[in-house]
Amino acid sequence: MIGGRWKLLILCKLENGKLRFSELRNQINGITERMLTLQLRELEKEGLLKRNVYPEVPPRVDYELTEIAKELVPIWSQLSDWGGKHRKLMDTQTPK
Amino acid sequence: MIGGRWKLLILCKLENGKLRFSELRNQINGITERMLTLQLRELEKEGLLKRNVYPEVPPRVDYELTEIAKELVPIWSQLSDWGGKHRKLMDTQTPK
DNA sequence: TATGGTACGAACAAATTTGTCAGTTATGGG
């Protein structure tokens, strides 16, 4: 469910609260609008995030983690710690 | 590093000790020899598992988790717990 | 009337990951 190039990254950005589409786009280096849309849609379908549309002009939409996704936060933070600890291992694949 | 369709599965199988190539092949439903080889090679390069070749005939090779990979065990077991707890969420993608 | 910002969608192409299938090596047993 959280596989692929962007999903974990998106979820992490939402760890500290709601973000708008454009905020996510700006914070995630290299993602295209298309990919962001696709991934957000999938995460929504999977029940990991909630999409809020505000009926304004210009349009405003934001995203937030569901309760279920919040339970994952401590887990991926452990993964992140592991990654930090064994950083050298990852040099083979981080260059890009 | 542990992304893709097979890697976590392979690592999980090795949680309780060494397994031979053929044992992995038999325990992992649906994997082809080619995929198993490729994934094992990558996991080895990444430093997550160790390959032992015994100079016998017929040939024997087995694989085991490295210390570093063992540190990941509790983490993916938490992921697994999370999955069990929210199983209904996953019905969308488990059918196959 | 023309322009701009926001959050997309659609058509298509490129790249990456998986899968299929047919070998290969090495050696002891019949």
Added chain:
DNA sequence: CCCATAACTGACAAATTTGTTCGTACCATA
């Protein structure tokens, strides 16, 4: 000599994921 076995390897194809480029609706403002 021929066969069987374990663990692969290589050529190629199919499927999946990502990326590129353009277009849309909406209304406010100049």
